[in-house]
Amino acid sequence: MTGSRARAPKGQGGLLREHLLDIAGRILEADGPGALTIRAVATTAGVTPPAVYLHFASKQDLVHATCLRVWSSLFDELEAVSRGIPDPVTALHETCVAYITFGLQHPAQYRLVMDGEATEASRHNEDACFRYFRDKVTACRDAGVPMDSTTETARLLCAGAHGAVSLLIHQERDTWPSDTGRYVARAASAAVHGALLTAARTAPPSLSAVTRSG
Template sequence: MPEGPGQITADGRADTTEGRRRRRAKRGDGGRLREELLEAAAALLDDAGEDAVTIRAVAQAVGVSTPSVYLHFDNRLELLHTVCLGVWDELGRRMRRSGAETVDPFAELHQRSVAYIRFGLDHPLRYRLVATGPATAATQQVADACFRFLRDTVQRCVDVGVLHGDVTALTRAICACLHGAVSLLILQPTSNWPADIAQYADDVATLASQGAAALPRGHLGR
């Protein structure tokens, strides 16, 4: 039977397929239901993979009707991306930590580039779902956050004369290198990945930062 809206109770919950009626929710219970749905989707994703996360499966795991899920998420993709956002918050923490380790903006650019690559390879499924699949509001949110962290560092590099050119254009080029390095691996079996992931991340970060520094004046928007 296809997934889709149907009849629901006043609190957004409904009889299960066995006809067992749930209690009426108190005011504010909607937020708790949303968290339950996200927890169930995350468990399905981690245990059985992307294909296991369907609106119906998540609803059954929580004990609600499929229309109850649609009250909180417009579609399956939005649900999946929202689950992934919790992990992407970790990238911001890594970026902030790496930026705090040095006062040299060029060294900071390298460290943040390493942090980006290592994050993507530590969370390949969630990275792929948000960064390489169909775009949603979550995709834009993640892209904006990642771009902002790197752009701030590129701006400081330009300010001290290590990099030359338009800050936004330079950041886009560096982001393309980092995203490409992650995507190249996560689309392959892990058995094909380099044996030393730390060295791989360091090498790519070096190529991205040193390559940007090697661009002559007049390139990339200036």
């Protein structure tokens, strides 16, 4: 819908902001980040570009607000899948599954926040994700998993989960594994087992160690 739009009544600016984010989200999902501009959102909303700038100082702010709006649901999803699981290692695995699944379901938002130009908002989001996983790793240590450093272990875990997402979302979808559920489960297992099994030792893997573990 194009054309003029009356200025939002006093006290309803937040409603317009949410409306603009709704539109921005649809544009991002349908046409990609290149199509998400201040002018495109303004035109679709039936307002002038200055009306959009009242809520977003730049295109980058608009893009990141759009992405972080989706990201805000991630922690609820992570808590939902791990809540009630008494084994902290199993809970950590399910959390990684949910994280990787989230990234694959929202590839544009994931790329822009985690791999794009950093902003204060994206840095805050990345820090929140890291601290969340470190808390889960700490629960594993407290339950008896040998560990030299929860920070280092969480860092390696995040590298595995992030890599599993990034490997696919930077490719065309027709190159993705035919069974993404299996890919996600194995990637999560690799990240958790790799991080926890090496949390207190750094000996390189060997054929004998691998065959014994099988």
